[in-house]
Amino acid sequence: MADLPLPPGSTVGILGGGQLGRMLSQAASRLGFDVVILDPEDNSPAGRVSRGQIVAAYDDPTALEVMGRVCDVVTFEFENVPAASVERLAEGGALVAPGPTALAAAQDRVQEKTFLNAVGAPTVDFVAVDSLEDLNAGLERLGAPALLKTRRDGYDGKGQVWVRSARMAADAWEAIGARPAILEARAAFVRELSIIAARGWDGQIAVYPLGENKHSGGVLRTTVAPAVVDMKTQRRARAIAAAVLEGLDYVGVIGVELFDLGDGVLLVNEIAPRVHNTGHWTQDGCACDQFEQHIRAVVGWPLGPTRAHARIEMTNLLGDDVDQWVKLSGKTDIRIHLYGKAEARPGRKMGHVNRVKPL
Amino acid sequence: MADLPLPPGSTVGILGGGQLGRMLSQAASRLGFDVVILDPEDNSPAGRVSRGQIVAAYDDPTALEVMGRVCDVVTFEFENVPAASVERLAEGGALVAPGPTALAAAQDRVQEKTFLNAVGAPTVDFVAVDSLEDLNAGLERLGAPALLKTRRDGYDGKGQVWVRSARMAADAWEAIGARPAILEARAAFVRELSIIAARGWDGQIAVYPLGENKHSGGVLRTTVAPAVVDMKTQRRARAIAAAVLEGLDYVGVIGVELFDLGDGVLLVNEIAPRVHNTGHWTQDGCACDQFEQHIRAVVGWPLGPTRAHARIEMTNLLGDDVDQWVKLSGKTDIRIHLYGKAEARPGRKMGHVNRVKPL
Known part of the structure; x- marks a missing residue:
């Protein structure tokens, strides 16, 4: 594993070739680093401003092995990187940051809020929802309206629905695909x-x-x-x-x-x-x-x-x-x-x- | 030829893949442009942060034809681009900026100073030097010390020598390779x-x-x-x-x-x-x-x-x-x-x- 701090000329790997990867790449090259992107879409926004791009899925074993080998450190522009990918990168010899703990916390909304409350970072009240029964019990506890979100994979308002009354529970549960979810109390924020x-x-x-x-x-x-x-x-x-x-x-x-x-x-x-x-x-x-x-x-x-x-x-x-x-x-x-x-x-x-x- | 202003997504070509080309490329991509570099050195500093690089000489006809075709506008990071290259790019269909007038003025120190004085931008006194005799006559007119520079291709202090007395004239003339030159009076600048x-x-x-x-x-x-x-x-x-x-x-x-x-x-x-x-x-x-x-x-x-x-x-x-x-x-x-x-x-x-x- 590379010694820190990494000298200019080292290679930074980025999982994800969207705009965040692009702006990370530009910043890295200003500091004299080479950048390699992993993204399944050819000619990604980040790939176009980087030394190279590997065009492959984020869980492609060969691609990850190569990234681990050519990169001195690997980071990501999105949080839904499979935990197994991070492990494989580390096996390839690269540092990976942020690490697996942060990824795990960010990939599951129940784990995330549980962690936050544990470190003294308060959140709205919430309940884990694995069934329509859980959802009804949650609404009983938190009151309506409350926000039902899938536990995993949602962003920019996707995979979430407001439950405005107990009568809407079944529809809401269907709307998010009857998947493991979290029900969040409404915050009276200004x-x-x-x-x-x-x-x-x-x-x-x-x-x-x-x-x-x-x-x-x-x-x-x-x-x-x-x-x-x-x-x-x-x-x-x-x-x-x-x-x-x-x-x-x-x-x-x-x-x-x-x-x-x-x-x-x-x-x-x-x-x-x-x-x-x-x-x-x-x-x-x-x-x-x-x-x-x-x-x-x-x-x-x-x-x-x-x-x-x-x-x-x-x-x-x-x-x-x-x-x-x-x-x-x-x-x-x-x-x-x-x-x-x-x-x-x-x-x-x-x-x-x-x-x-x-x- | 492309309509101006060029929309984001257009391609900017840059002749020269050094640090100036690199920083130009980074600026262009921030504005949503794609960048293609022409530089004879593979993996140039600019090529590494651009969509593509053509690895060829600056006067390679095929490379220039391709640059003209894929780029909506072509610019350069250094002034010693052959005038014929600029013409060929324009024939390929690209806008070229700055244009041939600026290049010609910047490539020849005598033309440059003549132009400057003509537009009311004063310079030190100077004489064109094509022989040792010209140099001696110039020293007579401008006095010593004076600065002898090749007319073309010098930068960062290369191709120039101070002539501290008339006795040094022959050595100075040899030192710059007995090439067409300019002799410049010393400026008493603060x-x-x-x-x-x-x-x-x-x-x-x-x-x-x-x-x-x-x-x-x-x-x-x-x-x-x-x-x-x-x-x-x-x-x-x-x-x-x-x-x-x-x-x-x-x-x-x-x-x-x-x-x-x-x-x-x-x-x-x-x-x-x-x-x-x-x-x-x-x-x-x-x-x-x-x-x-x-x-x-x-x-x-x-x-x-x-x-x-x-x-x-x-x-x-x-x-x-x-x-x-x-x-x-x-x-x-x-x-x-x-x-x-x-x-x-x-x-x-x-x-x-x-x-x-x-x-």
């Missing part, structure tokens, strides 16, 4: 915040200022950061981020979504063991953005500064929003980040813009 | 400045703040920008940059090196029709750096903002300077930019660092 944080192999922690997020249809539309928050909220969020990072013995950048209940009371909505859409503002608001920060963490370099030098309003370009590029390219206060995706399917994340304002 | 500017297809001009440069052995060591200058000097530099851009009907970013004689008097030392080492500070000092600015110009997008939000001290990492990466990676006020070059030959540009200070 706004949604998130915090991006990083931890190195040596335990060093770096935390960015909070962002305030607006979702629509379960998909993030905008983040404004640094969010306007009182000191108590800022301190509480940092404490939660640190508890999560330490609890997972985490290496890399993590995104922690929070419900702000007011008066400095925060609940964790979910954690994402990777760079996060709500951290894209750091590209134009901070000297060291979340992508460089993640690379620094996984290659064993000291973490970079997290202070904001501007206030950023990040807006996702979904589907044909990207057709606005002519208008957007003419605004001097807007920085454009496009992902090189050919097909603008409805709702697909095609890029984002950061509007730069003084602090 | 410091070296440079200005990075851009012009679009529509004639729009954008100019960055001045940088102050320190060279050593003919090679740039540091740039501090924005330089501390009075309004008169700043205005004069901007006027010179605009005159040069307009005189060349230029499209893209240009670097203009200046001698500051004091009292707002500036002479142009040389122009580089490309992104420039003295503009690397813009990566961490401006929202839109010189690389994005160049891409914006050549693809026909509006130029980006040039205001500085920090004062930057840029230092080149030459040869084994790059071995300092461990120390440098731990400084929170330093941003590291490495070029992915494997072999740290003495004096080779391996990377640079930007030290970020408040304005």
Whole structure:
């Protein structure tokens, strides 16, 4: 296994060739690293800006063996990497970060909330649901409306449904495919915040200022950061981020979504063991953005500064929003980040813009 | 020929796969463009972060025909592209920027200074030297010491020699290979400045703040920008940059090196029709750096903002300077930019660092 810190010229492997992999790759190459992507889709957004791409499934044994051999460290842009893949990479000789504990916690919503509560990061009340009977019992306990989500594999509002009354239980159970699920109590939040944080192999922690997020249809539309928050909220969020990072013995950048209940009371909505859409503002608001920060963490370099030098309003370009590029390219206060995706399917994340304002 | 502005998803070709091509490629991909590099060296620094690289000589007819066909616009990272290559690219169907006029002016030091003086951008006195007799006559006219440079192909202090007295003339003439040359009077400058500017297809001009440069052995060591200058000097530099851009009907970013004689008097030392080492500070000092600015110009997008939000001290990492990466990676006020070059030959540009200070 490679000695840390990894020198420039080492190879960083990334599982996943989407926009997060692309921006990670660009950050890694700025620091002098070569990057190899593993993604089943040829010519992926990340593959197009990297030294190489292996085109194969994430659980392809040969591909993983090769990744393990050519890469000094392997990381990922999404959390649904099979645990067996991570083991195989490690057998191939590569460091893998974040590690299996973080992946396991992020892949199962019941495990995730159980872990969070155990480390002192409060969440909404929840019950595990393995049957319609469990769901009815859960509704009894938590009250309606409550949110029913599959335990695994959901993202951007997929695999989840609001259960507005006990009478809707059977329909809701069918709607998510009658699969192992979690029922979550509704949070009476005043706004949604998130915090991006990083931890190195040596335990060093770096935390960015909070962002305030607006979702629509379960998909993030905008983040404004640094969010306007009182000191108590800022301190509480940092404490939660640190508890999560330490609890997972985490290496890399993590995104922690929070419900702000007011008066400095925060609940964790979910954690994402990777760079996060709500951290894209750091590209134009901070000297060291979340992508460089993640690379620094996984290659064993000291973490970079997290202070904001501007206030950023990040807006996702979904589907044909990207057709606005002519208008957007003419605004001097807007920085454009496009992902090189050919097909603008409805709702697909095609890029984002950061509007730069003084602090 | 493609309509402007080019939409994201278009392909930008770059002649030259060194560090300037690499940083241009990274900027282009941030804006959603695909990039193809032409460079005779396989796995070039730029090729490693681009969609593709054609490995061939810059005057290879087939390679140029392919570049012209697959690229919507072609640009270059160095000025010694053969004029015939530019013609062949245009025949292949691609736009080429900057155009042949700028290349011709930059490839011959006598033509360059003649052009500069013609557009009202003053230089030191000079004489064209085609023989030892010309050299002796030139020394008579300009006095010694004077600087003898080959007319073509010199950079970073190569192909030039100081002639300290008339007795040295013969040796100097041999030292530069008895080739067509220029003899330049010595400038009594107090410091070296440079200005990075851009012009679009529509004639729009954008100019960055001045940088102050320190060279050593003919090679740039540091740039501090924005330089501390009075309004008169700043205005004069901007006027010179605009005159040069307009005189060349230029499209893209240009670097203009200046001698500051004091009292707002500036002479142009040389122009580089490309992104420039003295503009690397813009990566961490401006929202839109010189690389994005160049891409914006050549693809026909509006130029980006040039205001500085920090004062930057840029230092080149030459040869084994790059071995300092461990120390440098731990400084929170330093941003590291490495070029992915494997072999740290003495004096080779391996990377640079930007030290970020408040304005």
